[in-house]
Amino acid sequence: MARLSGVVALAALVALPVGAAEVEGVRLWRAPDHTRLVLDLDGPAEHKLFTLESPHRVVIDVSGAKLAASIDGLPIADTPIAGIRYATKDKRDLRLVLDLKQPVNPRSFALRRHEKLPDRLVIDLHDRDRVEEKTIEQVGTERDIIIAIDAGHGGEDPGALGPGGLREKDVVLAIARQLHKAIDANHGFSAKLVRSGDYYIPLRDRVKKGRALRADLFVSIHADAFTRKDARGAGVYAVSSRGATSETARFLAQRENESDLIGGAGSLSLGDKDDTLAGVLLDLSMTATMNASLDIGGSVLSSLGSFTHLHKKKVEQANFSVLRSPDVPSILVETGFITNPQEARRLRDPAFQKRMAEKLSDGIVAHFNARPPAGTRLAARGTGAAKAHTIARGDTLSGIAARYNVSVAALKKINGMQTSMIRVGQTLTIPSS
Template sequence: MIITVRDCLRLLLVVVVSLSPAAGIAATEVEGARIWPAPDHTRLVFDTRSQVRHTIFSLENPSRLVIDMQDTSLGANLDRLDLSNSPVKRIRSAPRNGNDLRVVLDLEKDIKPRSFLLEPNQQYGHRLVVDLIQEDRESLDELTKPIVRDQSDSKRDIIVVIDAGHGGEDPGAIGPGGTREKDVVLAMARRLEELIDSKPGYEARLTRTGDYYIDLRRRTLLARKHNADLFVSVHADAFRSPQPSGASVFALSQRGATSETARWLARSENRSDLIGGEGGVTLGDKDDVLAGVLLDLSMTASINASVGVGGYILDQLGDVTKLHKRGVEQAAFVVLKSPDIPSILVEAGFISNPREERNLASANHQRKVARAVFDGIDAYFNNVPPPGTLLAWQKRQQGGAVASEYRVQRGDTLSAVARRNQVSVEALKRVNGLTDDVVLVGQTLQIPNS
């Protein structure tokens, strides 16, 4: 049999046509889907074989959201998604224009949609993310203004905001046995919340109460909303090899503070925000130089307090688990960058270490770690109670080491305050949890008995 050149060309044309998208084979496929309801939005995630071109638009009466994906087929069962606690009543899908896919969300009420693509990571491949923002609920973006405490209340609670890292689409580190960091730290945060709330003079708040993700900057905004005296972010460390182990405590590094100072000064809305906590200093009426100095002093005071409380926590953690480092480490973590709230990050252990993974997944070990963290917090605040709190009042009533309080004035130095009150600089630093001689105008110092 003789095959001519023309026959070869015809055969090649048939093959090309049969493999082209127009012949009914889409370029990519939706391989899976997940939904994550959060307090102010719901996140819908589509796993796609490759990057997908898409458009979204809303329809009213009834409320619907239409998601069109170009050159895409559906290989997942969307009916299996749990739509409870979300504004989605039903999900429908159908091919469109040959090789395109249309997904329609039937909604209980109108929402504000947002969509974006995510590149593959260690956990997932290509993803199309659709956020359904529920504008009738309080948005975390609206929490940039802090709530000012009632200064007439001299026995208020110490507010501790606990941040369980990761959540939702972000599982955090995953141990060799499949334990997910986001689950471990949420369980530990809840145990810490119970311990704090059970002690008179304390009140705890969680940044997230379920399996959903909160932007890192929004976590610090929540701490400001609750006017926190302390922000504690709970995580579980990981490394590329299984050998490293032990718990760690981090505070903000000076390098991180410097970059954050520049960021705050660059954003005009921060100018009217409180700096220095109880001092109530604002930047709105200050020039750039003075605002920078005040902000830098506030950052330094916050870091000093963070290192102080971190040291107390490490002392307690060392009794229940191995320590990775015996001193408080410092790094430029975003969640630690609040300029006037002492903030620490607790790495409860290495989830990448098989033995520590088993410990971190154990309810008993979680209770021990949570108890150690709280005991450290309590020891610190009993030594340096914030002004106006029940702990400060109790310390005065008991005739403890603190004889009085002093509000730092312009021109004051730590040595001058010590000399005026006939105490040593070291005693002032010890009682106030200071690691250096820097004091901030408006800062309240506890003056120890001579």
């Protein structure tokens, strides 16, 4: 490799113990606003990053390291990277050169070994000329109800693992995409995907995106694991300022809050004492948001209960980092336990994923139909207008009544029903609550 010169933009040195580290794996992820390159190391190592111009390049020197993995076949087609080269510098250091199609803003950081994950060196190449997402101004005073859908994990963080290599990040993204379609099919609703592909977003940034969208609801989709393989059932969680309502909720919250250590969130470390990792008490100003989250969660749980087994028959609470928004009602939905072999088979099934999404949508839409936020198209329709519900497989009269916050007696009266028997495809009139 020719001698490199002309340092122009950035120099960074991470103080870690020096050793003859070996690069055992190289992976590349593309996100909407940046590209992430990850080097798996068999031990910690110092590294230095700088940029060069004419042509644009990013250079990474890893002290005392050797490349034992292949860099061929990395998916660079839709990234700013034109090619990747490597050589040995000063007979001891590994030098990687990223030839660029256009200039980027690079950033690098090291992640220490965590559970089964090795030491890692992460290089993020942030796009310079990214077109920022604009908020669409509504014509007139009425607006859609915005639902922010967050598929958990992604990219470097696969989430929980099930039988046969089933990965949580893939399952929940598939369900999130189906939920996006189901929500958008309802007049007066607009769904937005927080994560639209296989890349990682730090927990705090997920919360920020929900707030930036001015979402009426932030719903985080998961399919988690537990220590017992017989743990099963869907569940709905809201944030808590007083600890978890069950041991399962506490375990799941702790596991999810470690995602940044797995997915890579820059300078975050176990010594960080801010609210993302340490679990501080929520401010009293969140009380109204928390109550709204519990109300929405109840509607979603009721809808899920007509379709699948529930882990708990009430909305649980735990200190999930991704739910800590001060002004956006937020819920976390466990679609099932991926460590349970029977539930893993269902979670892998596209038909189950679609049905799960439809039931989530039913619960969300039912809540906002009954309690539309001021200024929305639904609110403008008038709260006294009657609503209709078409019976789906698994529905029960009591479940429908709970979903729309009306009594079974009122539901039977308005529909002229003598018994509680219903049939798939039948349309019921829902009385105003």
